[in-house]
Amino acid sequence: MLALALTLILASVAYFLVMTLVDVYPLNNVRDAARAEQRTEVAVNAPVMVLPAVLLGLGAALDVPALGYAAGGLELLAVLGGLLLWWLPYLVGVTVPWATAGTGVTWTELHARTYAQTLMVLPRIGDRPRPNLEHMLLHALMVAAAITTFAAAA
Template sequence: MLALALVLILAAVAYFLVMTLVDVFPLNNVRDATRAQQRTEVAINAPVMALPALLLGLGAALHVPALGYAAGGLALLNVVGGLLLWWLPYLAGVSVPWATAGTGVTWAELHSRTYARTVTVLPRIGDRPRPNLEHMILHALMLAAAIATFAAAAAAA
């Protein structure tokens, strides 16, 4: 279970890096982001996404299951943040306050400029922003990683 959890965490990080840095339109819309914006997104999110792998591996090496549970908690917090950012506006019509921090635009405006032309498979709910396929895949990987991380921590306990 440890190996599966580590693979899923690192797969989510690798997928995030590719989707943030490599133009694979229409799956993503990296072409509208500057290199500085891409570097900032990677510098903020990649370490937070990779930290559960470090904690889980360290916990396994040191035989400290609490580190594995901390890794699972952080992985779960990461996926909850992503789900709140993308799914709350779609399902409830409410954006989280930090969705567009420092940009001076609403989530709906940012979404329409950045993600509206990417692959989206969900039906419309009024004029609400819809999660795109790129982020649905990322969230599925992150959720699977969080579940596997908790399972690995439990197996080590």
């Protein structure tokens, strides 16, 4: 279970980096994101996404299950943040305060410029921004990583 958890955590980090930095349109729309936005997104999110793998690996190596549980908790918090960022605006019409931190635009504006032309599989709810397939796949990887991390720590 440890190997699976580590693989899922690192796969989600790799997927995040590719989707943030490499143009694979129409799955993402990196071409319409400013380089500064990409750098900020990687600088803020990548360390948080890698830390569960470090904690889980240390917990296993040192035989300290608490580190594994901390890893699972951090992975769960990271995916919860992503789910709130994407699903609250879509389902409830509420944007989280950190959605566009440092960009100077609203979530609706940022979404329209960088995500609205990507693959969407969910039906429209009025004019609310929809989660795109790219982020739905990332969130699925992260949920699986959180579940397996807790199982590996147990």
